[in-house]
Amino acid sequence: MSQISTKLLVQFSSDFAQLLESEYDYNVIVKVGQQSLKLHSLILYQCSSFFRQELTTTTKKNNIIEITLTDTTVETFKILIKKKLIKVLSNKLGLAELVEYIQSYLIDNKASWLKLKFAKTLQIFCTDILAKHPNVILASDEFTSIKEHALINLLKRDDLQIKESEIWDKNFLDLKTTLDQCIPLIRYFQMSGKDIVAKVKPYRQILD
Secondary structure (H helix, E strand, O other), rough: HHHHHHHHHHHHHHHHHHHOOOOOOOEEEEEOOOOEEEEEEEHHHHOOOHHHHHHOOOOOOOOEEEEEOOOHHHHHHHHHHHHHHHHHHHHHOOOOOOHHHHHHHHHHHHHHHHHHHHHHHHHHHHHHHHHOOHHHHHHHOHHHHHHHHHHHHHHHOOOOOOOOOHHHHHHHHHHHHOOOOOHHHHHHHHHHHHHHHHHHHHHHHHOO
């Protein structure tokens, strides 16, 4: 990327970033969770086909278009919009090496920021996906390799899209698979009837 192209990109990106943050002369309100963001249709129209559709079909109220977004956070939304704006600028300016340049710049100069922002954003995105589609994890052949704290965090969620009984049925089946070669080695004859009832009977589902 030439020095002139780089400076032009930086300047345009800065200008559009300021426009994104400014509420002056806004004509769109995007509701994300409990917050309402005052934005400009010019920016949103360039960002995605979804916004183009909303902007052209939604009825205005007092010359303002209201768009409601679900399944995202304000922080995630802003990051995605800014990234999309840079991509749009690159296409308009014909900067073929933009992606490589931005990646190198962020890694070399903003590594700590990337770890803090994008790791959190990615974590939120992944946990939301798993809450809606928990079988991605629970039905995986690698289920038993999941770290305990990650599984606990998933099971603590109240919005898991799966019946509670199915969760624990699955866990017992996986436990049976894991212990398949160990179960025949249980020396029942060396255990008292009391111990069998207390320590073995609760697992009768995997002993059948």
